[in-house]
Amino acid sequence: xxAVSQTPKYLVTQMGNDKSIKCEQNxxxxxxxxxxQDSKKFLKIMFSYNNKELIINETVPNRFSPKSPDKAHxxxxxxxxxxxxxxxxxxxxxxxxxxxxxxxxRLTVT
Amino acid sequence: xxxxxxxxxxxxAEGRAANLPCNHSTISGNEYVYWYRQIHSQGPQYIIHGxxxxxxxxxxxxxxxxxxxxxxxxxxxxxxxxxxxxxxxVSSSNAGGTSYGKLTxxxxxxxxxxx
Numbered sequence: 001x002x003a004v005s006q007t008p009k010y011l012v013t014q015m016g017n018d019k020s021i022k023c024e025q026n027x028x029x030x031x032x033x034x035x036x037q038d039s040k041k042f043l044k045i046m047f048s049y050n051n052k053e054l055i056i057n058e059t060v061p062n063r064f065s066p067k068s069p070d071k072a073h074x075x076x077x078x079x080x081x082x083x084x085x086x087x088x089x090x091x092x093x094x095x096x097x098x099x100x101x102x103x104x105x106r107l108t109v110t
Numbered sequence: 111x112x113x114x115x116x117x118x119x120x121x122x123a124e125g126r127a128a129n130l131p132c133n134h135s136t137i138s139g140n141e142y143v144y145w146y147r148q149i150h151s152q153g154p155q156y157i158i159h160g161x162x163x164x165x166x167x168x169x170x171x172x173x174x175x176x177x178x179x180x181x182x183x184x185x186x187x188x189x190x191x192x193x194x195x196x197x198x199x200v201s202s203s204n205a206g207g208t209s210y211g212k213l214t215x216x217x218x219x220x221x222x223x224x225x
Binding site for chain 2: 004031033041042043044045048050056090092094097098099100101102103104
């Protein structure tokens with residue numbers, strides 16, 4: 001059984017488009033996260049939600065809007081995609097200490 | 111969150127213990143030491159964490175110095191599948207705070223296990 005799943009796994013799109021990445025966890029965790037890993041492999045936190053409430057927003061452009069319809073889901077919507085948004089996006093969830101990461105979504109903006 | 115310093119890369123022979131060091135001299139009293147690893151093209155994987163006592167689980171052991179300024183992750187019998195980037199992170203896990211659960215990943219140590 002997949003603990004943290006993301007869809008799609010790969011996403012190729014053109015500049016200016018709007019796209020969404022979905023994340024679901026079946027672990028019963030209260031907190032979910034989005035991370036971005038760029039081409040230089042640096043992994044940086046973007047957002048964190050606890051019980052559907054935003055608790056971390058790491059100066060991410062307004063074009064990125066997370067949505068948490070319930071505790072098990074944290075989706076990431078990106079408006080007006082730019083070349084610099086190309087990266088691997090990881091969703092994660094946690095109950096208290098350890099975070100469980102999804103397999104990642106590789107976004108390529110052309 | 112406190113910053114960490116790790117060697118850029120390390121090698122280890124299969125079947126031998128891999129000892130990965132980490133310096134975190136500015137760690138504060140409420141910060142835990144976490145270790146994660148990332149195998150190529152996969153999401154990061156939690157390994158172990160500790161506050162001040164040494165910890166052991168099925169994957170690894172974590173040795174934290176008495177002054178908490180450094181730690182060592184020990185993989186007792188490294189296998190080829192342990193080849194990965196290993197991240198040492200210090201983070202406060204106080205629930206309710208604005209940095210709750212925030213992990214700040216550095217460059218990590220590339221561990222290569224050789225046959």
